[in-house]
Amino acid sequence: MTWSIWGTVQQENKIVRGITQVSTATHGGYVVSKGKCTDAMKEVGVKRGNYWYFEEDCDWAVVALCCWNDFYKTGSSDNLKKAAIKICNIYHKEWLEKWFPNLINHI
Numbered sequence: 001m002t003w004s005i006w007g008t009v010q011q012e013n014k015i016v017r018g019i020t021q022v023s024t025a026t027h028g029g030y031v032v033s034k035g036k037c038t039d040a041m042k043e044v045g046v047k048r049g050n051y052w053y054f055e056e057d058c059d060w061a062v063v064a065l066c067c068w069n070d071f072y073k074t075g076s077s078d079n080l081k082k083a084a085i086k087i088c089n090i091y092h093k094e095w096l097e098k099w100f101p102n103l104i105n106h107i
Helices: 060-066 068-073 078-091 093-099
Strands: 011-016 019-023 028-033 046-048 051-055
Touching: 011 068, 028 060, 051 060, 060 068, 060 078, 060 093, 068 078, 078 093
Parallel strands: none
Antiparallel strands: 011 019, 019 028, 028 051, 046 051
């Protein structure tokens, strides 16, 4: 991947097929293919072409929760999941209530 909505990609980390973490000179986040992007994720991400983009600041947590099995297979710890839940409780509470109601205030 050479381009993202944040600019020219300087570094990328493929999580699994269809999910890539990218960094640019100024920002970054997760890029998710349309085939991997769930309906829940589409409520938060930004669509450009065949990809959905998720900001590294707080939207990454949506990708992590929706695709936790993929993240966990790559060696991500339960601490990452706890961080994702906390971020969603702060920045995406209505989304969390709709898609993962059992995780509300579960920090």
